[in-house]
Amino acid sequence: MTVETLERYILEHRFFEGLEPAFGSLIRGCARNVRFEAGQYLCREGEPADQLYLVRHGTVALEISAPGRGALTFQTVHEGEIVGVSWLVPPYRWTYDARAAELVRAIALDARCLRDKAERDHDLGYELMKRFVPVLVERLHATRLQLLDLYAPPA
Amino acid sequence: MTSDRPAVLTLEGLQGLIEALAAEGYRVLGPTRRDGAIVYDAIAGLDDLPAGWGDEQDGGRYRLVERGDAALFGYAVGPHSWKRELHPPHLTLFRTRREADGFSVEAAADEPEPTAFLGVRACELAAIAVQDRTFLEGPQADPHYARRRAGSFLVAVNCGEPAGTCFCVSMETGPRARGGYDLALTELLDAAGHRFLLEVGSERGRALAERLDARPAEAADLAASRAVSERAAGRMGRRMETGGIKALLQENQEHARWDQVAERCLSCANCTMVCPTCFCTTVEDTSDLSGETAARVRRWDSCFTLDFSYIHGGTVRGSTKARYRQWMTHKLASWYDQFGVSGCVGCGRCIAWCPVGIDITEEVAAIRGEKNPESAG
Amino acid sequence: MSAMAAGAAATDPMLPAVARVVGRRRETADVWTLEVAPPDGWAGFAPGQFNMLYLPGLGEVPISMSGDPAAPGPIRHTVRAVGAVSAALAALRPGAAVGLRGPYGSAWPVAEAAGADVVVMAGGLGLAPLRPALYRLRAERARYGRVALLYGTRSPADILFRRELERWRRQLDLEIEVTVDRAAGDWRGSVGVVTRLLPRIAFEPVSSVALVCGPEVMMRFAADALLDAGVPEPRIHLSMERNMRCAIGQCGHCQFGADFVCKDGPVMSYDRLRARLKIREL
Numbered sequence: 001m002t003v004e005t006l007e008r009y010i011l012e013h014r015f016f017e018g019l020e021p022a023f024g025s026l027i028r029g030c031a032r033n034v035r036f037e038a039g040q041y042l043c044r045e046g047e048p049a050d051q052l053y054l055v056r057h058g059t060v061a062l063e064i065s066a067p068g069r070g071a072l073t074f075q076t077v078h079e080g081e082i083v084g085v086s087w088l089v090p091p092y093r094w095t096y097d098a099r100a101a102e103l104v105r106a107i108a109l110d111a112r113c114l115r116d117k118a119e120r121d122h123d124l125g126y127e128l129m130k131r132f133v134p135v136l137v138e139r140l141h142a143t144r145l146q147l148l149d150l151y152a153p154p155a
Numbered sequence: 156m157t158s159d160r161p162a163v164l165t166l167e168g169l170q171g172l173i174e175a176l177a178a179e180g181y182r183v184l185g186p187t188r189r190d191g192a193i194v195y196d197a198i199a200g201l202d203d204l205p206a207g208w209g210d211e212q213d214g215g216r217y218r219l220v221e222r223g224d225a226a227l228f229g230y231a232v233g234p235h236s237w238k239r240e241l242h243p244p245h246l247t248l249f250r251t252r253r254e255a256d257g258f259s260v261e262a263a264a265d266e267p268e269p270t271a272f273l274g275v276r277a278c279e280l281a282a283i284a285v286q287d288r289t290f291l292e293g294p295q296a297d298p299h300y301a302r303r304r305a306g307s308f309l310v311a312v313n314c315g316e317p318a319g320t321c322f323c324v325s326m327e328t329g330p331r332a333r334g335g336y337d338l339a340l341t342e343l344l345d346a347a348g349h350r351f352l353l354e355v356g357s358e359r360g361r362a363l364a365e366r367l368d369a370r371p372a373e374a375a376d377l378a379a380s381r382a383v384s385e386r387a388a389g390r391m392g393r394r395m396e397t398g399g400i401k402a403l404l405q406e407n408q409e410h411a412r413w414d415q416v417a418e419r420c421l422s423c424a425n426c427t428m429v430c431p432t433c434f435c436t437t438v439e440d441t442s443d444l445s446g447e448t449a450a451r452v453r454r455w456d457s458c459f460t461l462d463f464s465y466i467h468g469g470t471v472r473g474s475t476k477a478r479y480r481q482w483m484t485h486k487l488a489s490w491y492d493q494f495g496v497s498g499c500v501g502c503g504r505c506i507a508w509c510p511v512g513i514d515i516t517e518e519v520a521a522i523r524g525e526k527n528p529e530s531a532g
Numbered sequence: 533m534s535a536m537a538a539g540a541a542a543t544d545p546m547l548p549a550v551a552r553v554v555g556r557r558r559e560t561a562d563v564w565t566l567e568v569a570p571p572d573g574w575a576g577f578a579p580g581q582f583n584m585l586y587l588p589g590l591g592e593v594p595i596s597m598s599g600d601p602a603a604p605g606p607i608r609h610t611v612r613a614v615g616a617v618s619a620a621l622a623a624l625r626p627g628a629a630v631g632l633r634g635p636y637g638s639a640w641p642v643a644e645a646a647g648a649d650v651v652v653m654a655g656g657l658g659l660a661p662l663r664p665a666l667y668r669l670r671a672e673r674a675r676y677g678r679v680a681l682l683y684g685t686r687s688p689a690d691i692l693f694r695r696e697l698e699r700w701r702r703q704l705d706l707e708i709e710v711t712v713d714r715a716a717g718d719w720r721g722s723v724g725v726v727t728r729l730l731p732r733i734a735f736e737p738v739s740s741v742a743l744v745c746g747p748e749v750m751m752r753f754a755a756d757a758l759l760d761a762g763v764p765e766p767r768i769h770l771s772m773e774r775n776m777r778c779a780i781g782q783c784g785h786c787q788f789g790a791d792f793v794c795k796d797g798p799v800m801s802y803d804r805l806r807a808r809l810k811i812r813e814l
Contacts, residue, residue, distance in 0.1 A: 061723065073715040073723040078732065101720060142725045146713045150747045151656030151686040153562055153614050154468030248546050251588040257629020258588050262547055294795065295545040295780045405789070408811045435784030438546075438777055442589030449588035453546070456783070463785060465775050467614050477813030485787065492790035493781075 001033045009033070009107055013054045014080035015131060023124055030113035036100035042083055049092045050111045052084030058104035063097045075142065076101065085136055087111035088128075159361060162369035163376050164340070164351040169227075170201050171367050172310070172338075176271040179363065181308055184240065185273035186228065191219055193233035195240075198273065205230065212318035212392070212503060214512030225349055228274055228342050231318035232502050236431035237272050237279055241303045242286060248438070248451045263450070265299055269306035275336065276314050277329030278321075278502040282431030283309070284335055288494040289434050308359065311336035315383045319392030320503025322516055326397065328500045331384035332356075338364060341380040352380040393503060395516040396523065397487075400497075403522060404488040408480060412521045417476035419511045424457035426505035426513075427482065432490075432498045435463070458482050483518060545780050548586045548631030549573070553624045554606050559692050562613050563657065564622040565598060567606035571632055577601055578639035579664035580771060580799045583609060584779050586631030591617045594776045594794075596661035597635065602671060607632075610660035610692070636779040638799045640665040641769060645741035649677040651733070651763070653754045655684050655726055655746020659692045661771055661798075662745050670705050677740070680707040680733040684726025684750070687712050688719045707733055726750065727757040737762030743799075745771040752809055755802050765803035772797045772805070789814060 007028040010016055016024070034053070036042060042053055042060060053060075060083050063071040074096075077083050083098045083106070092111065118125035164172065176183045177199075185198040188205040198204065204227040211218045212231065222229045247263040275283075283304075290300035311332040314323075323329030332339045337360035341352040352372055355361045427433040437456035442449035456463060459478050464471035472478050490498030499515070506514045555567035566585075577583075577597050586592040593615070599608030613622035624630060642665050650669060654662050662681075669679050685691055691710060701708040709729040711722035722729065726746075742763050744754045751770045758768050774786035774793040786793040789808045791800065808814055 059722070063717075069716075071717045073717070073719060076711075076721075076723045078722070080731070138728075142728065145725050145749070145753070148749065149686065149713070150750050151684070151690065151713065153612060248544065251631075253588070254629075256627070257550060257552070258631075260548060260550055260631065262544055289782065293781050295782075297782055298544050408814070434782065436777070437783065437785070438592065440589050440591045446589060451546070451586075451592075456785070458784065463775070466773055471774065472813045474813055481787070481814075485784075489787065489790035493792070 003028065006031055006033060006107070009056065010054065013056065013107065015054055015082050019127070023127055026117055026121065026124055027109065027114070030110045030117065031107050032110075034106050034108040036104040036106070038100055038102045040100050042098040042100065042104070042106070043094045045094055045097050047094050049084060049086035049094050051108050052082060052087050052111060052114075053098075053106040053108055055079055055081055055083060056105045056107065059101040060104055061099045061101045063099055065097065071097070071099075074146070075139070082135060084111075085132055085139075087115070088132055159355045161372040161377060161380075162353045162364065162367075163372050164353050164367065164369050166201060166349055168353075168368050169340075169351055172363075173198065173200055173273065175363055175366055176273075176308060176310075179271075179308075180269055181271035182268045183271045183273060186230070186233070188219065192217065193219070193230045195233075195235045195237070195272070195274075201227065204228070209316055210318055212320040212507040214320070214506050214514045215509055216512070217507045224344060226316075226342060226344055228312045228340075229316050231314060231316055231321055232276055232278070232504060234429050234504065234508055236429065236502070236504070237275060237283060237307075238286065238431050238433075240270060240272065241283065241307065242290065242300055242434060243303075244455045246299055246453045248453050250448060250450045253447050258449075265302065267299075267303045267306055269308070270303070271308040271310060273310045273312070275309050275311045275332075276502070277311065277332040278314075278323045278326075278500040279431055280309065280311055280332055280335040281323075281326070281328035281500040282502070285432045285490075285494065285496055285498060285500065286434060288496065289432075292494075308363075309336045309338075309356075311339040311356075313339065313341040313380070313384055314387050315342060317387050317390050317392060318503060318507070320506040321391050321501065322393040322395050322503060323501035324388050324391045325393075325395040325516075326497060326499055326501035330387040336360070341383050343376065343379045343383065345379060347375065347379070350376070352376050393501075393506070393514070393516045395499075395501070395519050397497070400519065401488040401491050403519075404484045407522050408484070410522050412518065413476045413480045415521075416479050416513060416518055417474065419513055420475050420479050421510060422459045422475050422478060423510060424459040425508045425510065426515075427457040427459060428455065429504040429508045430486075431500065431502060431504070432486075433457070437462075458485070483515060486515075487519065545633070546778065548584070548592070548633045550629050551607075551632040553628045553630055554626055556622075556624065556626065559610065560690050562622075563610060563692060564613065565608050565610045566595075566621060566624060566630075567599075567608055568630060568632060569606055574607070577607070577635035577664075579642055579668055580640040580661055581635040581637045582661070582779075582798070583607070583632055583634030584636065584776075585609065585611075585617075585621055586633070587617060587620050588631070590620050592631065592633075592777075593617045593621070594636070594779065595621070598660040598663045600667035600671075601664050602668065610657070610663075612657050633779065636794055638795075638797055640743050640771075640799055641741065642668045646672075646675045647677065648767075649735040649740035650679045651730075651735055651740055651742045651758070652679070652681045653683075653726060653730075653742065653744045653746070653758075654681065655750035655754070656686065656690070657692070658744075658746035658750075658771070659683055659685075662743060663693060665743055666700075666706070670700065673705050678707065678733075678735050679705070680709070680735060682726055682729040682733070683708070683710045684729070684746070685710070685712055686714070688715055688721070709733065725753070727753055730757050730761055738764065740767065742768045744768065748773065748809070755806075755809075759802075765806060766801050768802035769799050770802060770805060771799050
């Protein structure tokens with residue numbers, strides 16, 4: 001894959017919609033194209049969160065595995081969405097497993113590389129924050145609704 | 156008496172009216188004194204009426220007092236309203252019987268006796284008109300109410316003695332009856348003697364009046380009758396400002412006053428039971444032990460009960476605040492959307508029979524941001 | 533007055549017809565579809581309406597019709613066995629008798645949506661009263677633009693009408709997206725709240741019609757997501773739930789503000805509901 005193609009993929013991804021091309025170049029420097037077969041893991045709970053993924057194709061299941069209950073999927077991530085917010089805040093550690101539910105094509109971004117660039121260029125940092133914070137808020141909202149167990153039969 | 160011109164009945168003439176109604180086949184109900192209150196019950200004649208008794212009413216207070224005169228209708232209103240007759244507190248809707256292949260449904264016998272109501276106040280006539288809209292004018296009429304209503308003969312008695320809780324003038328329902336009755340009386344007690352001005356309000360009323368021993372009314376009788384109503388109108392114990400009240404309540408659902416009234420309200424449902432327009436019911440199921448027969452019984456319910464708004468999983472209006480707000484907003488605001496009129500006729504019963512004296516007129520004033528003239532501070 | 537009252541005294545709307553159960557189908561662990569032969573005088577129903585089903589000595593409950601309003605044959609009611617009456621209803625076998633009054637309530641604006649894209653959002657058991665609308669949308673598919681069903685439920689085991697949804701999806705008549713709140717490893721579909729499905733479908737928000745049914749909390753957020761996407765308030769329709777006893781606006785239980793949910797609803801447009809949905813315990 002050419003550098004140009006990679007940069008185009010980043011700029012065309014819904015997560016980076018409307019991003020200034022200059023930031024695209026900066027981010028591209030941390031990016032590589034990746035692919036996971038169904039069943040492969042993008043990351044594992046407890047490992048350092050040194051990557052994040054822009055999903056270009058396929059479905060990723062975010063899971064927590066519990067003894068006796070197996071792997072429980074609490075969210076799925078689809079084309080145009082991202083896997084990984086743990087890279088943004090210390091201790092930079094994954095708190096779930098991310099498994100490719102089918103063939104997944106994604107752009108992997110090196111977290112250390114991105115953090116360093118954001119630290120040097122706060123404009124880039126702010127741009128990243130504006131895009132990641134809504135993901136966090138949306139997941140928190142979804143978690144609240146799931147916690148309410150809205151569709152459960154009344155006790 | 157041969158025309159719609161007002162006439163005058165003596166006490167004997169009133170006795171004659173009661174007897175004529177009974178002779179027509181009506182069960183005659185009227186005011187009687189029982190258990191320290193004026194309640195509606197079967198009457199045979201003047202002796203059953205609460206001669207000389209009046210009432211004193213205020214927030215959370217109702218007392219009978221001796222008037223010191225011979226007035227038969229010298230009180231305002233008691234805890235009963237005619238709702239008890241037209242929309243009974245307890246009514247079996249139907250019975251079922253187990254059959255080989257399931258069950259059969261049989262409508263409960265419901266052949267109410269034709270009933271004459273003697274002593275219907277203007278506010279109560281208004282309340283009946285309000286309930287007509289609920290039970291007769293929707294897409295599906297309530298046949299039980301319709302039967303009772305069709306068989307009822309209304310003898311209004313204009314109110315001469317409003318209570319401290321009355322505000323029919325504010326609600327534009329009284330104190331003088333302006334239609335909706337078969338016959339209307341005004342009790343006159345003056346130098347010209349104890350007598351009743353009789354006015355006709357319907358064909359049925361005219362037919363009955365023609366059989367009574369009455370003399371044509373003179374100008375002095377008419378003037379005396381008007382004076383009774385004017386004097387009553389000037390002696391309302393309460394007032395309610397109704398301008399824009401629908402929007403006022405519907406746009407103030409989060410007003411702090413609801414929390415304050417909830418601190419006092421006991422959710423006892425008294426106000427809804429005594430209210431002459433509150434119509435809510437629930438349906439209960441009963442069956443014999445073998446399950447051979449079962450019945451569905453409709454009975455009055457109240458928006459003050461927790462069960463009232465129960466849906467799977469819980470009660471929608473769990474707090475007293477929400478239930479009081481529902482009642483008052485429904486009564487004074489939503490009613491316009493639902494039935495084109497206010498659900499309040501200004502009879503004051505909810506004020507008198509509230510065990511803690513919550514006053515609907517005071518609550519409206521508070522939400523308006525006024526200080527109620529009745530409550531200092 | 534007397535003429536009016538006499539004319540009205542003819543029939544008692546509270547008397548149920550005795551109808552016959554002709555079939556019963558288990559949908560999930562606690563949800564059943566009861567098929568009832570139409571009683572005499574049954575004139576059909578519109579999508580979104582409900583019947584009152586009664587069992588002697590137990591009581592009466594509102595149950596939505598879930599079948600195709602245009603199909604001849606039994607009336608389908610989908611019921612979750614949660615209370616004494618609904619559990620007894622769910623346990624009825626073919627041949628059993630059941631009391632039936634109805635149909636009652638307002639309908640989904642299916643015909644009115646002709647020419648528009650239609651977004652159907654269902655949560656949990658809320659799919660049942662929407663299924664009659666889906667049947668009609670499919671039957672007259674050419675009259676509509678894009679039609680999507682977004683359905684969220686608790687877990688894969690709680691998906692209602694699963695085979696039918698799979699068949700519809702294969703036939704490509706409707707875009708169908710299903711998501712669950714939680715899933716074990718063998719679930720291949722989406723996990724997450726139903727509103728997250730909205731960005732995945734293509735539709736023209738401004739001119740589309742949205743039909744939403746589910747728990748009230750779900751409907752509030754669904755309506756917000758539809759509004760954010762650009763669907764105008766009057767084009768978003770919700771089906772409200774309140775306590776219903778009489779179904780004819782005379783018992784007072786189902787009031788939601790000035791509306792009687794039983795006769796002014798259950799289906800109402802969001803512009804009418806918005807302010808009230810934000811008031812607690814209304």
